[in-house]
Amino acid sequence: MVEGVTRLGLGLIPLLAIEGRGRLVLLALLVGGLLTPVLRWLRFTYRVEGGTLVTAGGVLARRRRVIPLARIQSVDLVQKLRHRIFGVVELRIEVAGGSGTEAALVALAPEEAEEVRGLLLAAESDAPPGTEHPVLARMEGRDLVLAGVTGGRVAVVAVLLGYAQDLIADDALPSLLGRVQSLGLSAVVLVLALVGAFLLVAAAISLAATVLVLWDFTLEHHGDRLVITRGLLERRRSFVPLHRIQAVHLNENLLRRALGLGSLSVTVAGYAGPREEQQETSTLLPIGRRHEALSLARSIIRAPEGLGSERLEPAPRAALWRRVVPSVLVCGGAAIAAGIVWGSRGTLLLAPVALAGVAALAAWRSLGHRIEGRHVLVRSGVLVRKTTFVPLDNVGDLSLKASPVQLLFGLATLVFGLPKNKPRAIDLDRELAEQRFDRLGDALIRSPIPAKAK
Amino acid sequence: VREPTKRLDGRVLVMWWAIAGAVGVAATAAAVGAVVADLVPTLVPYAVGAGAVVVGVGGPLLRYRRWRYEIRERDLFLSRGGVFVTRTLIPFDRIQFVETREGPLDHAFGLQQLVVYTAAGRAGLIPGLAAREAELVREELSAVAGVNAV
Numbered sequence: 311m312v313e314g315v316t317r318l319g320l321g322l323i324p325l326l327a328i329e330g331r332g333r334l335v336l337l338a339l340l341v342g343g344l345l346t347p348v349l350r351w352l353r354f355t356y357r358v359e360g361g362t363l364v365t366a367g368g369v370l371a372r373r374r375r376v377i378p379l380a381r382i383q384s385v386d387l388v389q390k391l392r393h394r395i396f397g398v399v400e401l402r403i404e405v406a407g408g409s410g411t412e413a414a415l416v417a418l419a420p421e422e423a424e425e426v427r428g429l430l431l432a433a434e435s436d437a438p439p440g441t442e443h444p445v446l447a448r449m450e451g452r453d454l455v456l457a458g459v460t461g462g463r464v465a466v467v468a469v470l471l472g473y474a475q476d477l478i479a480d481d482a483l484p485s486l487l488g489r490v491q492s493l494g495l496s497a498v499v500l501v502l503a504l505v506g507a508f509l510l511v512a513a514a515i516s517l518a519a520t521v522l523v524l525w526d527f528t529l530e531h532h533g534d535r536l537v538i539t540r541g542l543l544e545r546r547r548s549f550v551p552l553h554r555i556q557a558v559h560l561n562e563n564l565l566r567r568a569l570g571l572g573s574l575s576v577t578v579a580g581y582a583g584p585r586e587e588q589q590e591t592s593t594l595l596p597i598g599r600r601h602e603a604l605s606l607a608r609s610i611i612r613a614p615e616g617l618g619s620e621r622l623e624p625a626p627r628a629a630l631w632r633r634v635v636p637s638v639l640v641c642g643g644a645a646i647a648a649g650i651v652w653g654s655r656g657t658l659l660l661a662p663v664a665l666a667g668v669a670a671l672a673a674w675r676s677l678g679h680r681i682e683g684r685h686v687l688v689r690s691g692v693l694v695r696k697t698t699f700v701p702l703d704n705v706g707d708l709s710l711k712a713s714p715v716q717l718l719f720g721l722a723t724l725v726f727g728l729p730k731n732k733p734r735a736i737d738l739d740r741e742l743a744e745q746r747f748d749r750l751g752d753a754l755i756r757s758p759i760p761a762k763a764k
Numbered sequence: 765v766r767e768p769t770k771r772l773d774g775r776v777l778v779m780w781w782a783i784a785g786a787v788g789v790a791a792t793a794a795a796v797g798a799v800v801a802d803l804v805p806t807l808v809p810y811a812v813g814a815g816a817v818v819v820g821v822g823g824p825l826l827r828y829r830r831w832r833y834e835i836r837e838r839d840l841f842l843s844r845g846g847v848f849v850t851r852t853l854i855p856f857d858r859i860q861f862v863e864t865r866e867g868p869l870d871h872a873f874g875l876q877q878l879v880v881y882t883a884a885g886r887a888g889l890i891p892g893l894a895a896r897e898a899e900l901v902r903e904e905l906s907a908v909a910g911v912n913a914v
Contacts, residue, residue: 579883706882709852717849727884747851755838755855 356415358429363403365415377403384554384578385427387547394544399423403430431535431549446536446606447595449527457524457573457597458517460565462694468512524596536594536610550592554579556704556728558607560697562600567695574603576610579704579729611701613685622678622689629677629737632719633670641666679724679735681746684753686726688735698733700726702753710747712740724750768834768841776892779873780824788816833890835904840880842888858882859909864898878902 346369354367363382366374386402393400398417418426449457458464525542536550555576562572574595594610595603608617641663648658669692678689686700707727716722722743724735738746795809826846834841840854865877876898880888893901 704883706858706884707852707854707887709850711851712849714847727882727887729884732884747853751839751853754853755857 356426358426363430379430382430384549384551385430386549387423387427389545391543393417401426427549431551443530443532443537445528445530447527447529447598449524449596453597454521454524454527455517456571458520459513460563460569460571460597461516461520462563463516463519464509464512467515468509471508471512520596527596529594538594550576550578550594552610555611557701557731557733558594558611558699560600560603560607560699562695562697564693566597570600571597572600572603573597574607577728577731607699611685611699613699613701614682617680617682617685617687617699622680622687625674625677625737626721626739628719628721628739630670630674632715632721632737633673634667636715637666637670638663677736679738681750686733686735686750688726688733690734690736698731700728700733702750704728705754708747708750708754710743716740768832768836768843770833772828772831772833772890772892773875773894773897774828775873775894776875777824777828779869779875779892780827781821783869784816784820784824788813788820791816831891835901840888840905842890852888854880854882854887856905856908858884858887859905862902862905862909864902866895880905 349369350367353369353372354365356363356365358364358379361379363377363379364374365377366372382403384404386404388400388402389398390400396417397420399420401415401418401423403414415423415426522542524540527540528538530537530539532549534552536552538546538548538550540546556579557577559575559577560572561575566572573593575592576594578592595606598606607613608615642660645660645663672692673690676690676692676695678687680687684702686702687697688700689695689697705726705728709725709727710722711725712722716737717740720740721737722740723737724743724746726733726735735743735746792809792813795804795812798804799806799809823846827844830844830846830849832843838856840856840859842850842852842854844850860881860883862881863879865879866875867877870876870892874895875892876895878890878893878898878901879886890898890901
């Protein structure tokens with residue numbers, strides 16, 4: 311309807327300017343433009359019957375879509391600002407193997423939406439109505455602040471601010487510096503203050519964004535699915551069926567790792583949709599103490615108690631050499647060349663060699679894996695350390711890969727094929743990797759697989 | 765680890781050589797053109813040509829010799845890659861569907877590609893199977909696929 315009114319408004323302007331037959335044609339188009347949304351609304355029907363959702367609609371081309379309830383992966387209630395104004399909710403339905411939102415009931419009364427969601431997911435729900443839903447996680451104000459200030463958004467905002475700095479006139483900063491310096495402050499203090507202020511602004515912007523998105527974040531356990539509620543301007547409820555969860559990730563960026571904090575996200579099968587949305591809906595715990603996040607992760611995929619990132623098998627020494635040797639060769643070579651060309655000043659380039667060495671060491675230390683029963687844990691990443699819980703029952707295919715460099719150092723990587731995600735156990739000793747490949751392959755084909763919901 | 769037993773059809777090697785040859789000729793021609801336009805030294809086309817022969821003949825040969833597949837008791841096992849070595853195991857249980865493909869070039873050589881999908885998407889692709897063999901494999905895999913697949 312809103313769409314139609316806008317079109318009418320725009321169309322009225324030329325209507326006054328045109329004479330004769332043109333005016334008539336335009337009028338017809340205009341009425342058509344207004345009528346289309348009305349017709350679309352009149353035509354659109356949906357019903358749930360015999361284990362299927364049937365939607366029908368379309369103005370010129372009629373469309374009828376039948377979706378078996380069993381194929382429905384998730385149902386989201388979305389309330390954007392425009393929905394809030396009219397007091398309605400959009401229901402988005404994701405289907406296994408679909409490439410996006412397969413069907414959307416764009417405007418329903420909230421009660422109706424809840425009811426329809428219940429019907430659509432009836433096949434799966436087993437919790438009797440009226441039961442208390444245990445709250446697995448909730449964000450307090452303190453957590454919001456912590457999440458905002460330590461989040462990756464700070465870095466992104468800082469980078470953007472850095473670009474924005476280019477917009478300021480070239481001489482603005484030096485002249486400002488000169489003026490402040492005349493007040494008697496030392497240059498060091500000044501630089502420190504500037505950097506501090508810069509980071510503060512970045513953190514504040516990030517904090518604001520975090521508050522908007524994660525306001526009143528709650529993770530609840532409803533029967534066999536998780537329910538996430540969040541958002542300040544746009545309230546959002548997502549439903550994640552537990553058995554569709556393919557893998558759970560613990561993410562720790564540098565800052566959070568130092569503070570013993572991390573965030574938890576999940577990969578959900580058949581959950582397509584826009585990238586940004588997909589990422590947000592898959593966050594189970596925006597921030598939390600590391601051990602709490604780990605135990606939440608374990609409980610969600612029913613992993614054995616001992617499976618944490620404390621006792622991972624580290625990558626072999628060869629994996630360190632594989633990282634150190636090439637970077638030191640490249641940087642060292644550049645430093646020597648520069649030393650020859652520019653004399654002693656060129657040897658300053660040796661600093662990057664040390665830096666590359668440290669980066670290699672950090673990358674090596676972040677690697678690790680562990681197999682426990684029918685679960686695998688893999689870890690990697692320097693700036694954001696990612697620990698992934700992989701239930702073997704979700705693994706579609708298993709690969710063993712070796713690049714020429716890995717072959718040279720006697721290393722190999724195991725790749726677990728999951729929907730939307732390919733966790734890797736990077737740089738295992740080649741022989742060990744082959745043993746693991748055989749053993750895991752056996753586990754994949756021999757053990758009984760719990761029947762998944764059809 | 766025991767390697768899979770079956771090789772690709774020999775015609776695929778000829779096909780890969782044909783593709784590599786076409787690319788090599790094009791690259792050499794471009795290099796000759798650059799010499800005519802006086803952009804690069806006269807030696808360049810010779811180097812490009814020689815490189816194209818080595819890579820164009822050796823690459824497909826290595827790839828063909830390394831490519832193996834086998835339908836085992838309960839899984840499909842692939843091994844491939846002359847330089848980047850990869851082994852993949854796909855349990856029958858996890859296979860959602862199987863398809864055969866035939867591009868124009870495949871058709872000219874009487875070949876087909878076999879693609880195996882799991883819930884994780886495209887899990888494996890076997891290039892260069894004889895059309896009959898590809899159909900046999902497809903039927904065999906379809907019959908055992910997806911016992912527990914979502």
